[in-house]
Amino acid sequence: MKTTLTVLLIIQLYGLASCAIKQHYFIDQKKTRPQARQYCNASYTALSTFLNDIEKQLFLKYAVSQTSDAWIGLRNVDSSGWMWQGNRPATDVSWNVGEPQHDCAILPTGDDKLSTRDCFVALPFFCMTVTVNTVMVQQSESWEGALEYCRHHHDDLASLSSSRSMTDALSKITGAQTQYVWIGLRFLAGGWFWISGDDLILNVWSSAGPPQCPAQNQRCAALDKNTQTWTPRDCEEKLNFLCK
Structure with missing residues (x-):
């Protein structure tokens, strides 16, 4: 089962604007977080990320259709803290109460805040493709x-x-x-x-x-x-x- 989301993002890099299209897919297969990352890298672009509030709101608008807690592309790196996949620092993360407790982030079902799980628990996950001209x-x-x-x-x-x-x-x-x-x-x-x-x-x-x-x-x-x-x-x- 796949739920598809297409997001048009205006990204500011080096003072210039460019357009990137992110498509997110809910993958209803249970895998550990490392396995999910490998699957997304091979079959899509990466585990899903939302790097700012605009991306987050657009992602969450459609992610409510997910049927289970799911991995996303955010994890705690010992030397650098919480990082989005692609080595991008996570500077503003909305955690559920008492979180984070583990090193890998999930989006709970029907929630707009993040939680964590042991990275080796098997869960469904979100993959994304990113198309940049x-x-x-x-x-x-x-x-x-x-x-x-x-x-x-x-x-x-x-x-x-x-x-x-x-x-x-x-x-x-x-x-x-x-x-x-x-x-x-x-x-x-x-x-x-x-x-x-x-x-x-x-x-x-x-x-x-x-x-x-x-x-x-x-x-x-x-x-x-x-x-x-x-x-x-x-x-x-x-x-x-x-x-x-």
Whole structure:
């Protein structure tokens, strides 16, 4: 059983407005919170989140149709406190009386405030898909130059953290004037990360996995339009790029 919610959000990032469409799905299957997160990452975009009061009210308006307490994308991270999935701090959470008691948040049935459960209890859950417009920029810049351009003219370099966003990107790069196209994936402090904070779950590397110790001049990732895979490139190389 799935209950669908479509929400049009106006997001302010770097002083610019952009449109993103969130679709939420109530998944009536019982899974632990880690299992629910894995399911949503694989089949949708992520566990559902509502990062501000506007998102919350729009989500709750439709979430009342849920048939059971359900996991959402909010959990307590020891070193950082309560975080929404994608490493976004939860600054204003409305808890039920006596909460939080555990490390993983749920939306109780018919409630507008959150509670918590042990993360390994099996419950239904909310998944979401997030669709953000991807823009192909036929201008050649270094990775840092591309980042600056995207943040000035759009929102950010594109994060291809889901199958849906990857498919969208592949449809856009056919018009690229360079074989490789910058994306918002960077190696820093011993690991690869999306600059948006999205989880690095999807694996579309040209090798078996992300390069563990890339050379100093191979620490920015690009999308290869010929092989349709991610590959490490010299950050100073001048390439076309994808913005969101």
